[in-house]
Structures are given as C-alpha cells and as structure tokens.
Amino acid sequence: MKQRPWIQHYPLSIPDTIDTTRYSSLVHFMEEVFEQYKDLPMCENMGKVLTFSAVNKLSKSFAAYIQQHTNLSLGSHVAVQLPNLLQYPIAVLGMLRAGLVVVNINPQYTPSEMAYQFKDAGVRAIVILENFAHKLVEILPDTSIQTIIVTKVGDMLGSIKGKVVNFAIKHIKKLVPTYQLPQAISFKEVLEKGRKSIFRPVALKASDTAFLQYTGGTTGVSKGAVLSHGNLTANFQQLDPVLRLALKEQEERTILPLPLYHILGLCSLFAMAKLGAKCSLITNPRDIPRLIKKLRKIKPTCLIGINTLFEKLLAHKKFKKLKLSSLKLTMAGGMKTEKKVKNQWENLTGSKLIEGYGLTECSPGVSTDMINGIDHIPLPGTFVIIADETGKEVPYGTAGELLIKGPQLSQAYWQKPIETAGAFVNGWFKTGDIATMDVNGFVSIVDRKKDMINISGFNVYPNEIEQILIGHPKVLQVGAVGITDMGLKEAIKVFIVKKDATLTAEEIIAYCKAKMTPYKVPKYVEFCNSLPKSPIGKVLRRLLKK
Known part of the structure; x- marks a missing residue:
C-alpha cells in the first residue's frame, strides 16, 4: 500500500512533515511567542486581560518562587487543580520554566480520585483553587505533597474586582467549604515573593517530560501518558499550518470553554498563542446563559468546543437569536460530533464546524477534516495505518485497528510497563479505535475496539x-x-x-x-x-x- 497517500491532498501551504529540532522545549516555544507578540492580548477571563508580556513576566516570577523558596527540584511532579482562570497559564508556564513536570487534575474529582492520581504520579506540590481545598485536606496525609499553593477565583482580576468576586463566591454563593491548610501559601504571595527573587533559566531538552497527562479513563482506570516537551511542540507545529487555512496571525479572538486540564483545552491554548490570538477563558462552561452573553460581547472569530456544548447552545432560545457573523471557524474534538448537531450549527451560525481526532497519548492531534473540508486527513509528519489483530496492514476500505506513529506520540504510560508494552509496539501506538482508510488516505473512525x-x-x-x-x-x-x-x-x-x-x-x-x-x-x-x-x-x- 502506498505510504501516506493523503499527502497528495495537502494544499501548498501545508508541509509534508515538520522540523522537530526547531524547538528545544515548550519553554523555548513560548519564549519565541512572547518575543513575537509582546503587548498583544494573550488571555482574558471575567473581563481581565493579560498580554503576552504580562504572562511572560508573571510566569517567570512563579518559576523564581519555585526555585528559591521550595525544595522542588528538576523533574519534580506538581499538580494543577484549576478551572479556566488566568492563574492556569501563569502557573503551568512557571512550572515548566522551573523544569518541573505538570500533572493536570480535574477540579471536579472526588477525594478518592484525587488520591489515586496524586499517589500514582508521585505529586510533591499542588496549585489548587480554594473551592476544592477541603477535598485536599481529607487525603493530604496519604500523599507526598509538601508544597501547597492556594488561589481564589478573583486573584488575577485586579484589586477591587478581585475582592468583590472572592467575597461573593465565599460568602454569598457559599462555594468555598471550610478547610484548614496552615502550611499553604497564597498564589498572590507566590507571585510577590517570586517577583523579588532571581529566576535562573533551566536547560531543557525536547526529550524531557513536560506533562503527565492522564487519560479520560473511559475504558477503565486512567493512565498517565508521559508527554515530552518535544511531543507537544511537534503537535503545535503540526496544527499551526492547518489552522492558518482559516485563521490569521494576530487577528483572532478565540473563546475557550474547554477545560485547560484536558489535553484538548491545553493544546488549544498553546496553538492559539502560536497565532498571537486572544484567548477568552471560560471558567464555567455549564453556565450557558453566561456563555451566550460572552459570545455576544466578545464576537469571537474562533470557538473551540465539544459536541455536548454545541448541543446545549443550540437548544437555548437566546443562542438562536445570536448573530455570530464574526465566527470564521468552529472546532470540535474530544468526542465524535453528531451529524445532526453539525448541520444545525452550520445552518444557524454560518460557521463551518470542523472536527479533529486525537488522543491524550498523541498530544493530542492526529487528523482533521479541516484540510479538505470533508474527510479526516492525518496531520503533517503523522503516520497512520489500519491493522488486523496481528498488526498486519489491511486492504483499503477494510475495518481494523488504527495505529499511529509520529513526533507527537508519547512513548509510555507512567509506571505501567504492562499497559505500555500492550499499546506501544515497534514505534506504533495501538489506539484501540476501529477505523477504515480509503485509497486517498482518508480515515473514518468507526468505534472503540473494546465497545x-x-x-x-x-x-x-x-x-x-x-x-x-x-x-x-x-x-x-x-x-x-x-x-x-x-x-x-x-x-x-x-x-x-x-x-x-x-x-x-x-x-x-x-x-x-x-x-x-x-x-x-x-x-x-x-x-x-x-x-x-x-x-x-x-x-x-x-x-x-x-
């Protein structure tokens, strides 16, 4: 069978492959972005905007605090348990700059789920929203966590607005259960102490681990995919020319309701930064009326979401009256988009809803229907085959297991040698998804093999x-x-x-x-x-x- 037949369908602006040596690390990638866009807005949340320059400085302060005021060392595993707030990019970039490994934790996890992930990942420190701190108290003695940084929703919203928001959340809405963590330090104090400390740049390699990103666990207990700096920068480079088919540098306003602790939300944040786009972080995407107000105010050019979100928006009467003429592109991922939802969305908004396929183990992007507008085509530098039970490639049109190879691919599950050996074979990743491929190299995902x-x-x-x-x-x-x-x-x-x-x-x-x-x-x-x-x-x- 012809190797990578889909390449013939790439437009001239999309390369066959990428330069995996361009960036030594994710920090190197972001430093280039910071230098390129400086005073342009990078992130917005609840009306507060941080420029690329501001995120650059604040993340350096966070890194300096880690280096000068904690016993964390290069390669230490640190948890981040935050919803979409401005604190997230500051903390994550600060951790990466200090040479730490980030472990994203779902804020909605129960104490037992948190304990499993903390223990499995060997977490030594955490940045957590105070709303969830009471759950940490319950399990803290059974973990290796020593450094605790607690933040409040309004901490980055400015002095007056921040105090108002924090008061309302704690005393009016009563969303902060009582907790006792006397050893914790506040996020604001971390930034203040870090600002007065010396940051020492760390020499990082593409092969160094950047994230332990846990899989969704839809087929069992979640596993930590070991994602290197090189895996992530490769995927951002693979996505960039595809996004530029519809989006322009320094012009875009993106709404990001996807949780940043999820691999798709995380990737979207960095991919939009590469474009110099302004990213509006939605803290509570379940609040559909508030999200609709945000859409009306921001007038986004790009919206990134999942099928269930689009479904809820389409069902809301106020959304049906909303004019979204500014919307150039709607991107869906994380799960299969229903045809009915796709058709309704495109008819109502006039925006093409394109879909991406990916997995946590692939950082996450593998293929998209954005390249020709119809069929799923693998991203540049990605190899895909459809194989039978023995690993042998099947004829075109025959259903089999989707196998993936590429620079975005993780090499292992954290401390799970049996699962690693079963999924990563001779450089290929066995996705567990049943798919077909036609003679053009267009891929169709049929279902999960286990299902x-x-x-x-x-x-x-x-x-x-x-x-x-x-x-x-x-x-x-x-x-x-x-x-x-x-x-x-x-x-x-x-x-x-x-x-x-x-x-x-x-x-x-x-x-x-x-x-x-x-x-x-x-x-x-x-x-x-x-x-x-x-x-x-x-x-x-x-x-x-x-």
Whole structure:
C-alpha cells in the first residue's frame, strides 16, 4: 500500500512533515511567542486581560518562587487543580520554566480520585483553587505533597474586582467549604515573593517530560501518558499550518470553554498563542446563559468546543437569536460530533464546524477534516495505518485497528510497563479505535475496539446505532452497549434519555427496524434520566454495562 497517500491532498501551504529540532522545549516555544507578540492580548477571563508580556513576566516570577523558596527540584511532579482562570497559564508556564513536570487534575474529582492520581504520579506540590481545598485536606496525609499553593477565583482580576468576586463566591454563593491548610501559601504571595527573587533559566531538552497527562479513563482506570516537551511542540507545529487555512496571525479572538486540564483545552491554548490570538477563558462552561452573553460581547472569530456544548447552545432560545457573523471557524474534538448537531450549527451560525481526532497519548492531534473540508486527513509528519489483530496492514476500505506513529506520540504510560508494552509496539501506538482508510488516505473512525458488539458473528458498532437513534425526534441522548444474553450470547441494549415523555420502547424498535439491518436492531431498550459521562461529555459505556 502506498505510504501516506493523503499527502497528495495537502494544499501548498501545508508541509509534508515538520522540523522537530526547531524547538528545544515548550519553554523555548513560548519564549519565541512572547518575543513575537509582546503587548498583544494573550488571555482574558471575567473581563481581565493579560498580554503576552504580562504572562511572560508573571510566569517567570512563579518559576523564581519555585526555585528559591521550595525544595522542588528538576523533574519534580506538581499538580494543577484549576478551572479556566488566568492563574492556569501563569502557573503551568512557571512550572515548566522551573523544569518541573505538570500533572493536570480535574477540579471536579472526588477525594478518592484525587488520591489515586496524586499517589500514582508521585505529586510533591499542588496549585489548587480554594473551592476544592477541603477535598485536599481529607487525603493530604496519604500523599507526598509538601508544597501547597492556594488561589481564589478573583486573584488575577485586579484589586477591587478581585475582592468583590472572592467575597461573593465565599460568602454569598457559599462555594468555598471550610478547610484548614496552615502550611499553604497564597498564589498572590507566590507571585510577590517570586517577583523579588532571581529566576535562573533551566536547560531543557525536547526529550524531557513536560506533562503527565492522564487519560479520560473511559475504558477503565486512567493512565498517565508521559508527554515530552518535544511531543507537544511537534503537535503545535503540526496544527499551526492547518489552522492558518482559516485563521490569521494576530487577528483572532478565540473563546475557550474547554477545560485547560484536558489535553484538548491545553493544546488549544498553546496553538492559539502560536497565532498571537486572544484567548477568552471560560471558567464555567455549564453556565450557558453566561456563555451566550460572552459570545455576544466578545464576537469571537474562533470557538473551540465539544459536541455536548454545541448541543446545549443550540437548544437555548437566546443562542438562536445570536448573530455570530464574526465566527470564521468552529472546532470540535474530544468526542465524535453528531451529524445532526453539525448541520444545525452550520445552518444557524454560518460557521463551518470542523472536527479533529486525537488522543491524550498523541498530544493530542492526529487528523482533521479541516484540510479538505470533508474527510479526516492525518496531520503533517503523522503516520497512520489500519491493522488486523496481528498488526498486519489491511486492504483499503477494510475495518481494523488504527495505529499511529509520529513526533507527537508519547512513548509510555507512567509506571505501567504492562499497559505500555500492550499499546506501544515497534514505534506504533495501538489506539484501540476501529477505523477504515480509503485509497486517498482518508480515515473514518468507526468505534472503540473494546465497545464492538458481536451478534451471531457480525460486528456491530455502538456509534452507528447511536448516530441513527439520535436522529429520532423524541430522543435526547443515547448510549448503546453489548450485554450478555441467554445462552451467553451478546445482545444489543440501548439506554435512552427522552426528549418527549411519550416515547416508548416499541417506537424505538420500530424506528431501528426501518433504518437498520435486522442484526443491528437493539433487543433491549431502557429509559433513564441521564447517562454516565466523562468530564468532557463522552458517554461511559463501561458504566452502562454495569
């Protein structure tokens, strides 16, 4: 089979490959960005804007504090448990500048989930929002954490507004449970002490670890993907020429509701910085009315989100009245975008909704439909094959497991040699996703390998069933799984959240029979109030099976 057949479809502005030696580290990458854009706005949150120059200076102060006032050393693992606030880029860049390894933690985690990740990653310090500090108190004795930096939502919003916001959150909304951490230091004090301290630049290599980025855990316990500085800078270079097909340097206003602790949000922040774009960080994307107000005020040229967010926006009456003529590009990732959502979004906003495919282990970008506007094409410098169970490449059009190789690819899971050996084989990463590739090199993701259902020898993919059922006018959400039936055979069961209370199981079966071959029709239908989902909205099928 022809190697990388998709390259013939690249426009002239997109190179076949990238220069992986251009940046020695993510710090080197950002220093170039800081020098290039200086006084342009980099990040905005709750009306407060920080320029590239300001983030540069503040992150140096943070790094100086780490170097001069803690016992953390090069390579120490440090957790960041923050929503989308201005504190996030300051802390993360400061940590990287001090030669530390960043471990992103979901702020919504329970104490037991936090404890698992802290222990697994060997975390020695943490930057945490005070709203979640009470959970840290509960598990702190069982961790190796010694340095604790606590911040408040309003800490970077300016003296007056910051105090008002912090007072409202703690005393009016009562969103800060009582906690006792006498050894903690405030984020503002860290910056003040760091400003008065000497920052000493650290010599970093592309092979040095930058992040332990934990996978979503949709198929089991989450694993820490070891992402190097080189992995991340490679992926940003791969994405940059693709983004420039629609976006222009120093002109863009991006809305970023995706959580920065997630690999897609993290990547988006750095990719937008490479363009000199202003990034508006949305702290609570679940507050749809407030997000709509932000969209109206900012008039974004780019919006980065996921299917569930677009779905909620489209369902809101105020969004339907919103004019988004400024919007050049809407980017979706993290999960598959439903065709119905894509069509409704494009018809309402006039903005093309493009989709990216990626994985935490790939920093995360692998392919996108942005290059030709229709098909998923791998990014520059990325190698992709479709393989059978033995690892042998299958013919075009045949479904098999998607294998990936490229400079953005992690080399291991943290302290999990068995899982590493099973997923990283001869330089290729076994994604666990079933896909097909045609003669042009266009890739179509079918479903997760572990979720595939075997019905009398026929392979059935839950995604296909879900995509069909979501088209039913009375269906709001759906999840499909295989369950063990009588005779130890597999049967298809669908879990449905109703949009219309009159919906019946008989209607679902009849709808499926009209649109599916007989062996794909679900045998069981269960209605429920909600579906178990990951932090970014993926349906957790493994929990449905329970």
